[in-house]
Amino acid sequence: MSVPTMNPAQMAAVQHLDSPCLVLAGAGSGKTRVITHKIARLLLPGDGADLAPSQIGAITFTNKAAAEMRDRVKALIGAKAASKLLVCTFHSLGVRLLREDGEALGLKPKFSILDSDDVTSILRDAGATTDAKLARSWQWQISLWKNMGLDSAAAISQAATDDEALTARIMKLYEERLLAYQAVDFDDLIGLPLRLLSEHPHVAQKWQRQLKHVLVDEYQDTNATQYELLKLLVGPQGIFTAVGDDDQSIYGWRGATLDNLKRLPQDYPNLKVIPLEQNYRSTSAILRAANNVIQLNPKLFPKTLWSDLGEGEPVKVAECDNEEHEAERAVGRLNAIHAGLVSSGQNADWHNFAILYRANHQARPFEQALRKANIPYKVSGGQSFFDRAEIKDLCAWLRLLLNNDDDPAFLRAVTTPKRGIGHQTLATLGEFAGKWKVSLFEALFAESLGSVLNQRALDGLHEFGRYINDFEYKARQTFGSEGAKEMLLAWLKDIGYEQHLHDNEENEKVAAARWSNVMDFIDWVAKRCGGDIDTDGGMTTETERRSVIEVAQTIALITSLAERDSDQNAVVLSTLHASKGLEWPHVVLAGVNEGVLPFSREEGEIPPGQIEEERRLMYVGITRARLSLSVSVLKRRKKGREYVQAVPSRFVAEMKLHEGAVREDPREKLRRLREEMAAKASARSALPDPTA
């Protein structure tokens, strides 16, 4: 995206410094540019700004967005100032608040962060069931309650059905477990800081003095607790900049609420609302389709996107017989554009193409067709690196180092790899620990443990405990990437982890792949221990040296490693949800049928609120495309072995593709084509472009 100068709306958003500001950033309207430039502006001396970098906080939803933001700011204000900014996710901000001031809530600074699998197994245990699906439904409900700001007591009193009452009771047990483990879940990373700031005004004041201006990205995705947290963070006179787009709110199902946008003008009467309506991404044909669809939703704030990138190619609707045919047609289209037969511009590389769909399982036929056509592709989403069993094994060990009271981590580490400590021993140990109200790790060294366990089990446990203590000591003393790597490799050797992988996997190739993941993980941890020479724009700096234990503290929040370069030039297959914030020159929207998009489980009417969110999803999909968009519709859908009639999505008609197309003046068209030819010619001649 190239924005030669800032447009008036963007400028207004950047220059507005003296009251809260809501930037309604339409798709592709240059919102990251606004945020980064506003940060730079806040650092300038004079009129209300003149802040130090450490007084500015920029909050995002994903680590990836935070990293991107930091990069973009760095390019603007330099690495030194950028490194002092607080650019982080809501959750890592929460971790920071809790590690610094969580003791006011009775939380030890070394608390553990549980991932979603840990939570599932705790709930299975607390609810006495082996049914993972049931446990996950509890987890889901509990998370929604927490996101609304309810604790178990509140949940118990407002439970409407028997199911909810049961879930609320299990939630109470769950809360008790977390407290005992000195562990928090992801929702607590918002909820507990909120409690911290509201119950301890001096802590709130400390942070309000620290952060003079907070910027929030993707504001429409905030949930009720995040809203309250933000409110407390900025304080009564707080000044902030919220950037978001009500039309791109697609996370209602996980607690995000547009109420947060509605409430903003009420809670902050001096709120300045600035819409960004110029789109720098898509052609007019694509934007018109997007606007036609989204205008059918009730509007919170009026906004119509426009662009001056020209009419462009018409949006295409491809009718397909079934899923396989759809995939073939999509691949055919990709090939045609790639060969330069259909669309002009940006077609040489496969990374210019994306196929988007509603649900993950729709990727399959496309994967097959792309493989058959020898086109490189990558499926976004799927299992993340840190969800792999081998990585979670190692993380459990690291978590246990950080927090000896983390019983779930203890159980995983003590049994992986197997070291002759079995169910029986652990059950006895657990009973003992429960009786004395201590953690499993503490119980291990108790004098009286010998009276309930045999000598062999006792020796095994003690050896494990001693190893953990020794390992913890080393992890504290080891700084810098080289030392860290050496230490971590020694650890893997000590516990025989490579052997463990081979023992537990029939397939040698799979075991080797797992081991290679482990090596990637070790390299990654070691690298974050720093002390390396980092060359950055000619500046040579030594990165900050950290101990292994410090690095381990940050792992729970991270979900993906940087992607490998080899994966880069590939067609992207992605869900619509995962595509938000991204763009591609050429996009295929797949399976745009009733029941799929909009999604519905059964036949029949879909409630209006749901349709609206599905419509926003369609809108997000359309606005990912820069130059060309093809919407494919199935005539028949596979259902079991038979095909059933499939109905095109209402959203296809809503695009109103046959209305309003501005027929290009033939003379205009000629002029445009000439310009394009000239542009191509000048790109070919190796002369440097004076305007570049």
Next chain:
DNA sequence: AGCTTTCAACTTTTT
């Protein structure tokens, strides 16, 4: 009855 095999279905997902 308890086990294995087969068959179909499959929301969206970050922290």
Next chain:
DNA sequence: GTTGAAAGCT
């Protein structure tokens, strides 16, 4: 590619 349910086998 995985999982849950239902049918089939011992």
